[in-house]
Amino acid sequence: MVLEQKYQALLQEAQRRQLPDVAGIRLCFQTLSLASAIDRDCAALLAPHGLSEGRFVLLFLLDAASEGLAPNALAEQAGVTRATVTGLLDGLEREALIERRADASDRRALRIRLTRKGKQTAKKVFDQHGRWIAGLFGNLSPSEREQLACLLDKVAENIGTSWRGMPQ
Amino acid sequence: MVLEQKYQALLQEAQRRQLPDVAGIRLCFQTLSLASAIDRDCAALLAPHGLSEGRFVLLFLLDAASEGLAPNALAEQAGVTRATVTGLLDGLEREALIERRADASDRRALRIRLTRKGKQTAKKVFDQHGRWIAGLFGNLSPSEREQLACLLDKVAENIGTSWRGMPQ
DNA sequence: CATATATAATTAGCCGCCATACTATATGGC
């Protein structure tokens, strides 16, 4: 697997400096490079539909809510700020995939609904996205998948614990 | 391991819709969530030094080049555009970690050098960063590391091949 | 020598994310 250019540069430097645990560093960079590659692939899949990953998430959430959702609910479910949702909705509205309607009972609030085009796009994209993900991990056997999940969990345990309180 | 909020929402929807291969989807989201968590952790480690990940990479490259480097060389080694390097250098210059000097032999070119503060920061941060990474993967045995690297490679093979030419 | 082309760095504008600050509206306590 090819590391991202920046990681290749960092890794080379780490080797030159004979840092301890170069293998661990390489593994870290490999993980990050894979994730970036997946993100890029996903972005390339979504772009022709006028979607980014953030917009896609909102589209998905809205498609599941036939009555529409308020921006603050979208923000909470997507795990981003309301300000970010405003920006993503601007994009979706430009693409004519959603519409903002005033809420009847609260004049501060909005109700976001998919347009007809939004629903059509959603249908097409979800299908494609599902097959894409299935393809990504399709050549791993069930036991390999379990191993991978287990190893990722094991790494995740260490995050946030490994440098706080370090001698600066 | 806890998935990012957005992935949790997507996964729940995938389950509700009974999409095929929910396990594969979960594994994908787990990988992406881990990478995001690593990035966040790294950002938190670097921020007190006035560094982002991009700036850190340049700092690393510059520390290795005692004679300084031109922005275009930095761009190439870091794998970003020269325009991006200009922005990163602006940040590093604001933090007084680097200085831009005119190149003696080519009046278009610059030579970027670390300041004294830049060198000191570099030394501290590299050390801390190295220990941080080592800690991240420190609880994996050699054989587990090899397994993980192998599984990541196997996933990486599928990227870019799994949706091109799909029935849209 | 003059001109065309290539290269170095920057600027400007876009995207998606964030935090912060603002306006409008609801709501609860006195």
Add this chain to the structure above:
DNA sequence: GCCATATAGTATGGCGGCTAATTATATATG
């Protein structure tokens, strides 16, 4: 009923990516 406080959505500005365009300088070619 009035005012403090909370909430909804947005505006603003920063960061770090990108592409495309600009300006200055080098270099190669006729």
